[in-house]
Structure formats: structure tokens, C-alpha cells
Amino acid sequence: MTLPIHPVAEIFPLMSDAELRELGADIKAHGQLEPIWTFQGAIVDGRNRYDACCIQEVEPRIRELPADTDLLAFVLGKNLHRRQLNESQRAIVAANIANLRSGQKKKTPANIGENTKGPPIGGPGISQSDAAKTMNVSERTVQRASKVVKNAPREVVEQVQAGSATVADAEAVAEEPKEVQKAAAEKVKKKAAKTLKEGVAQVKAEEVHPVEEPTTDWPVDALGIPIQDHAIEAFESIPKFDELAKLLRQVGKLYSELAELPGGEFLRRHGVSINSPNGWKSKGIQDALAAVQDCKPAYTVCPWTVNHLVHPEAQFTHDAECSLCKGKNWSRVLRKHEPAYSLLEKLKEVHGV
Ligand SMILES: [Zn+2]
Numbered sequence: 115m116t117l118p119i120h121p122v123a124e125i126f127p128l129m130s131d132a133e134l135r136e137l138g139a140d141i142k143a144h145g146q147l148e149p150i151w152t153f154q155g156a157i158v159d160g161r162n163r164y165d166a167c168c169i170q171e172v173e174p175r176i177r178e179l180p181a182d183t184d185l186l187a188f189v190l191g192k193n194l195h196r197r198q199l200n201e202s203q204r205a206i207v208a209a210n211i212a213n214l215r216s217g218q219k220k221k222t223p224a225n226i227g228e229n230t231k232g233p234p235i236g237g238p239g240i241s242q243s244d245a246a247k248t249m250n251v252s253e254r255t256v257q258r259a260s261k262v263v264k265n266a267p268r269e270v271v272e273q274v275q276a277g278s279a280t281v282a283d284a285e286a287v288a289e290e291p292k293e294v295q296k297a298a299a300e301k302v303k304k305k306a307a308k309t310l311k312e313g314v315a316q317v318k319a320e321e322v323h324p325v326e327e328p329t330t331d332w333p334v335d336a337l338g339i340p341i342q343d344h345a346i347e348a349f350e351s352i353p354k355f356d357e358l359a360k361l362l363r364q365v366g367k368l369y370s371e372l373a374e375l376p377g378g379e380f381l382r383r384h385g386v387s388i389n390s391p392n393g394w395k396s397k398g399i400q401d402a403l404a405a406v407q408d409c410k411p412a413y414t415v416c417p418w419t420v421n422h423l424v425h426p427e428a429q430f431t432h433d434a435e436c437s438l439c440k441g442k443n444w445s446r447v448l449r450k451h452e453p454a455y456s457l458l459e460k461l462k463e464v465h466g467v
Contacts, residue, residue: 117157117176119155122158123161127206127272127275128162134162137166141172148174149178151192200277200280202274202277202281204250206271208248208259209259210250212241214240214259242256262274266284267292273303279302279310283309286310287311298312302319319373337458337461338355339462339467344442344444345415348411356410359403359410363397369395369435370393373387374393408446411445412447413461414443416438417435418438419461
């Protein structure tokens with residue numbers, strides 16, 4: 115089954131891929147607590163939950179809203195309290211609300227040429243100044259955010275929506291070539307740059323001095339602990355992991371490009387592809403990339419080795435039964451939700467790093 119998305123659902127940003135995976139894991143573990151709300155069959159609230167259910171192959175729980183629902187008020191009510199938004203993020207939401215309003219205007223001689231498409235949102239429309247008040251930002255900021263939404267590359271808008279860049283930062287780089295802005299947004303996303311402006315400076319510097327690939331020997335592991343003899347051989351496979359991850363990212367990029375082309379029409383469907391903030395993606399490629407990233411050797415000693423320091427009563431031997439190292443006494447990457455994650459700080463402390 116594939117559900118269409120109602121325009122009113124798009125005033126709030128989608129989750130990142132990592133957040134979506136976490137949400138999916140949560141739904142799988144605890145069930146889908148909040149339903150996906152639809153209006154005339156289109157998703158009004160719960161795009162992330164819907165995608166997460168599709169990824170996990172869990173049957174989504176869906177509820178249709180009554181015909182007289184004020185959709186905008188409903189979506190604001192559902193989202194404002196559960197999201198902590200900064201000023202720039204609120205300004206983008208306000209700009210989206212004001213755009214939405216023009217999206218439901220009736221065609222009149224005065225607004226010919228404006229966008230009058232889109233289904234009605236129910237209830238009265240909201241002016242830019244009311245949208246500003248609703249989102250607790252100045253009208254001037256909403257006007258600036260509107261410009262960013264309209265003119266900046268999608269990648270830049272996404273970073274503002276994600277709270278990683280500000281409207282002012284996006285404005286500061288607005289005159290740069292679109293490709294440079296996109297590359298700068300990518301740097302902000304990967305936390306390689308703190309601001310878009312800094313990202314632009316880096317991109318320009320790299321154009322002149324290409325960055326060398328990192329060296330192929332690893333004196334230390336992911337925690338900064340010197341790699342111990344028993345783990346050296348395992349850690350020698352890291353370049354292959356990195357190469358595979360790089361190839362999978364390229365494959366994913368090619369897939370997304372293809373999905374945007376006219377011939378990619380049938381890839382642009384839920385159930386076939388995932389509609390992420392960065393465009394349509396293949397779940398299979400995403401999963402393979404996540405697996406490669408998660409399974410790469412990361413810690414030169416098994417994190418459970420320090421378990422007895424945290425839990426003195428615990429008895430533990432690193433044999434084939436050890437769920438983390440299977441007796442090898444080195445480990446793959448741990449995610450925050452894994453129990454042993456809390457031991458990493460202790461492990462660093464014990465090894466003096
Ligand atoms: Zn172990």
C-alpha cells in the first residue's frame with residue numbers, strides 16, 4: 115500500500131536516515147503508539163512513522179480525520195510540543211505555512227500565475243504575519259526564511275530545517291554557486307563544518323588543494339586506544355570496509371539520481387523506495403551501508419572487558435559465548451542503544467586515553 119502525502123504534512127521536516135532507523139527499531143520493539151493521521155486518504159501527520167513502518171515491514175496503524183478538521187491547527191498541535199525548534203527552524207515552518215496558504219487560494223483575476231494548486235487544508239488560511247506569530251518569530255525573519263526556501267538548494271534548506279544551520283547563515287552564502295552551497299551543506303551535515311559559511315570556505319580551499327586520503331595505518335582504534343597485537347589483523351580489513359561503504363554510497367547516489375529522472379517514475383513509490391530528505395533512496399542499499407558501517411572493527415579490546423569495573427559482581431569470560439567479541443577480544447561499532455555502549459567511557463579511562 116502507498117499513501118499520498120498531504121501538503122500540510124510537509125511544513126515540518128522529515129527525520130534523518132539515522133533517526134528514521136531508530137524510530138523503526140522503536141516501533142518494532144514497542145509497537146506504533148501514535149497512529150498515522152490521514153485526511154481523504156493522504157497523510158497529514160506521521161510521514162516518519164509511515165516510512166519507519168514500511169522499512170520495518172510493520173503494518174502501519176492509520177486513522178482518518180473527520181471531514182471538518184482544521185488540518186493546519188491539527189498538524190501544529192501535534193508537532194509544536196513534540197519538537198524543540200530553534201528560531202530559524204520555526205521561521206522555515208512559518209514560511210511553509212504561509213506558502214501553504216497560497217496553495218489553497220481560489221484562482222482570482224488578481225492572483226493568476228500564483229500557485230493555486232493543492233487540496234484545501236480545512237479551516238481559515240494563515241497570513242504570513244499570523245504564521246510568524248504562531249511560530250513566535252518576527253515577520254521579517256519569515257520573509258527571509260521564505261527567500262531561503264525559494265532560492266537556496268534543497269540541501270541548504272534541509273540543514274536549516276534540521277537545526278544545523280541558521281537562516282542568516284543560508285543568506286550569507288546565497289550568492290555562492292549552487293554546487294558550492296550544496297557541498298557546504300554536505301559538510302555541515304557531516305559535522306565537518308560548523309556553519310555553511312565555514313563549509314563554503316572549506317570547499318573553496320579544497321578546490322585548490324585536494325585533501326589527501328587518510329593514511330592506511332591505524333595506530334589507534336575508534337576510542338584512541340593503541341591497536342593491540344591480537345586485533346591488528348582484523349583492523350587491516352578496515353580499508354576494504356571503507357571502500358565498500360564508499361561504493362555503496364555511490365550506488366545509493368546513482369539510485370537517487372535515477373529515481374528523480376522521468377524514467378524513474380516507478381521507483382518513486384513508498385514500498386519501492388524511501389522518500390528521505392535527500393530524495394528517494396533504496397532501502398536495500400541503505401541497509402547494506404548501515405550493516406557495513408556497523409560491522410567494521412572499531413575497538414581494539416572488547417568493551418565487556420571493563421564490565422566488572424562497572425558491575426563488580428559480574429563474571430565474564432571472552433570466549434565464543436561473548437556476544438560482542440565472540441572470543442576475539444576486539445569489537446565492531448556500538449550504537450547508543452546497545453547495552454555495552456555505556457562501557458566505552460570506562461574503557462577509555464582504563465586504557466588512559
Ligand atoms: Zn568479549
